[in-house]
Amino acid sequence: MNPIYFDNNATTACDPAVVEAMLPFFTEQFGNASSIHSFGNQVGLAIKAARSQIQQLLGAEHDSEIIFTAGGTESDNTAILSALKAQPERNQIITTVVEHHAILTLCEQLEKDGYVVHKLRVDKRGRIDMDEYKALLSDRVAIVSAMWANNESGTIFPVEEMAEYANAMGVQFHTDAVQAVGKIPIDLKRTKIDMLSVSGHKLHAPKGIGVLYLRRGTRYRPLMRGGQQERGRRPGTENAPAIIGLGKASELALAHIDIENSDVRYLRDKLERGILAQVPNAFPTGDLSCRLPNTSSIAFEYVEGEAILLLLNKLGIAASSGSACTSGSLEPSHVMRAMGIPYTAAHGTIRFSLSRYNTLEEVERVITAVPPIIAQLRQISPYWNPVKNCPADQAFAPAYA
Amino acid sequence: MWDYTEKVKEHFFNPRNAGPLEGANASGDVGSIQCGDALRLMLKVEPETEIILDASFQTFGCGSAIASSSALTEIIKGMTLDEALKVSNQNIADFLDGLPPEKMHCSVMGREALQAAIANYRGEEWVDDHEEGELICKCYAIDSALIESVVRENKLTTLEQVTHYTKAGGACASCHEKIEGVLEKILASQCEAPAISKPAEEAVAPLAAGEKPKLTNIQRMRKIEEIIESVRPMLQRDHGDIEIVDIVGKNIYVNLKGACMGCALEAATLGSIQQKLFEELGEYVRLLPASQLEMAR
CATH class of the missing domain: 3.90.1010.10 (Sufe protein. Chain: A)
Incomplete structure (x- = not known):
């Protein structure tokens, strides 16, 4: 049976057309874009075309606002560190509790270095409080960084509105948009967003390539110093094959953006409804009225995520979990905890993230596969009564280490 | 996965x-x-x-x-x-x-x-006395709770000491920043300036010439034997062991046994024991696998 890949928020398959576009740049088109000869010139022109393709996808006003980086993490780090360096008189950062580790771990380090970090809390649907946000904006704040869409729950933050308020207070605004780009329409020239991070491998381009969008006129300091590549803003010889791949992937993403919001959304909704109709004590997490069209995060109470994933994997189904035990760090998902999801449900959170390459047949197979797995694990859960097939009457209250 | x-x-x-x-x-x-x-x-x-x-x-x-x-x-x-x-x-x-x-x-x-x-x-009350913390050293599965308690009990102040007492950080070394973080937190709570590098000199201090009386050959061998004996329980806990084969000048030849044999951390194990010998003998010695004895001859 063909494997089913429902983990597209983790990474995506490279589109075959993307691979095809890249291949010549490993072999005959190997030149250094900075060289004067035709080997270099051809690569330079191809990079220019790729820059224009990603510019179109983001709706950026100028192609020089696109800086190629090695990925989302580099873009996030560059944005925040640039804002601090370029505005030494400002020592505060506003972000949210549900950001990606690329932001949160950096902010923890910056706190140690003496910066003040404000983390906006979220409600049980993963939404921030706009009044709390507005109250924090001041001339001491160097940058606001809020993700466009959450990788775990799919919840979309009102970043365009947030950017307006920041801009009115003269505060730089950055958004980590790695989950949003290619899934929802974006038109940066109509916003006040100053910086935005893109990761190639989340939109069917290869790994190791990303973009930092930098609005023209935004005060900026590069992370590294070196040659004149990317106009000195991100020195280092261009990763030409990956840049060209990202260009092609951006063109394809723009062409399919409607499909993401019609066909992919339909499959996601069908999957979520199909599972919830059959499994008791399960609920979707996040802001259901405002989330990515491809993401469904379902909390299955009284069972643990890794165990679910291992059993799904045995059936050739790939998904991911907010469970502690799948993260490598044993830390339970900070996103689920921030939304106040109880321990016994947060650990059983499974994220299904689809792409335009998934099919109705795959969705139906997963709907059939999930209920028996949950039932099987509940049979051996101390929180469950296997005889009556319902949560245990007497609350299980273990002694905790 | x-x-x-x-x-x-x-x-x-x-x-x-x-x-x-x-x-x-x-x-x-x-x-x-x-x-x-x-x-x-x-x-x-x-x-x-x-x-x-x-x-x-x-x-x-x-x-x-x-x-x-x-x-x-x-x-x-x-x-x-x-x-x-x-x-x-x-x-x-x-x-x-x-x-x-x-x-x-x-x-x-x-x-x-x-x-x-x-x-x-048995109708007794069971009290859980063990604490869990963030996993710090992945090579030896040592968490922050263990490091914290060992640091407090033994008044440790340096990364090197933490490695000697707990093994944490003794292999791949990628957790050294985290160990220093744990140390800094404890030292700060004790209102002492974190002395990350300074006490390293203290550890070296006993080596200063003339501080230790010169040992006779027999005393030296016994001392080496004693030190090796003292690390055996640690290795045995991991299902390994060590024995001295020969002592030739500055070279001490040993056999690692059991789980230590061919272990990916063999070099790290030898390294930390060598460090211990170095500190306690007050002279530079090399700890070598007995297989190299043949070559030496």
Whole structure:
């Protein structure tokens, strides 16, 4: 049976057309874009075309606002560190509790270095409080960084509105948009967003390539110093094959953006409804009225995520979990905890993230596969009564280490 | 994906003794706050002999938590309660051909459930005395709680000392920043300036010329033997061992035995023992595998 890949928020398959576009740049088109000869010139022109393709996808006003980086993490780090360096008189950062580790771990380090970090809390649907946000904006704040869409729950933050308020207070605004780009329409020239991070491998381009969008006129300091590549803003010889791949992937993403919001959304909704109709004590997490069209995060109470994933994997189904035990760090998902999801449900959170390459047949197979797995694990859960097939009457209250 | 052994996978996919136990007369409920896992162990104990006739478990947890629970019930069936109390978490891990370092706490939870169930049977109150912290050293599975308590008890101030006392950071070295973080936190709470590099000089200080009386050859050999003897329990805990083969000038030739043999951390083990010899003898010596003795001759 063909494997089913429902983990597209983790990474995506490279589109075959993307691979095809890249291949010549490993072999005959190997030149250094900075060289004067035709080997270099051809690569330079191809990079220019790729820059224009990603510019179109983001709706950026100028192609020089696109800086190629090695990925989302580099873009996030560059944005925040640039804002601090370029505005030494400002020592505060506003972000949210549900950001990606690329932001949160950096902010923890910056706190140690003496910066003040404000983390906006979220409600049980993963939404921030706009009044709390507005109250924090001041001339001491160097940058606001809020993700466009959450990788775990799919919840979309009102970043365009947030950017307006920041801009009115003269505060730089950055958004980590790695989950949003290619899934929802974006038109940066109509916003006040100053910086935005893109990761190639989340939109069917290869790994190791990303973009930092930098609005023209935004005060900026590069992370590294070196040659004149990317106009000195991100020195280092261009990763030409990956840049060209990202260009092609951006063109394809723009062409399919409607499909993401019609066909992919339909499959996601069908999957979520199909599972919830059959499994008791399960609920979707996040802001259901405002989330990515491809993401469904379902909390299955009284069972643990890794165990679910291992059993799904045995059936050739790939998904991911907010469970502690799948993260490598044993830390339970900070996103689920921030939304106040109880321990016994947060650990059983499974994220299904689809792409335009998934099919109705795959969705139906997963709907059939999930209920028996949950039932099987509940049979051996101390929180469950296997005889009556319902949560245990007497609350299980273990002694905790 | 975790690097689970076949045995772990087997016990996860086909858990033994899962579900409530008919006629159970003891049960232990424990959980790990660190990862949120929880386990109920149920025992059927024969009152006259205290033999565990049957055991079962219910587990809310990951693959290795379920496999550890399954392994535990298989290990203890047929044992007396006193025998069962001697089962360590390492026994559970060994039964499963090992667990990833991040998952060793699953086996700890198994052992605690066992202690809790036996206490329950005997009408005693069971108090959990072990603490769990963030996993710091992945090579030796050492967490922050252990490092903190060792640092406080022994008044440690440097990274090198933490490595000598706990092994943490002794292999791949990528956790050194985290260990320093733990140290800094404790030293700050004790209102002492973190002395990350300074005490390293103290450690070297005993080496200063003339401070140590020169040993006779016999005294020196005995001293070396004594030092090697002192590290053996540490190696034996990991199912390894060490023996001295010969001492030729500055070169001390040893055989690593058991699990130490061919271990990926062999060089690190030799390195840390060499460091200990260096500090206690007050002279530079090299610790070499006996296989190099041939070449030396």
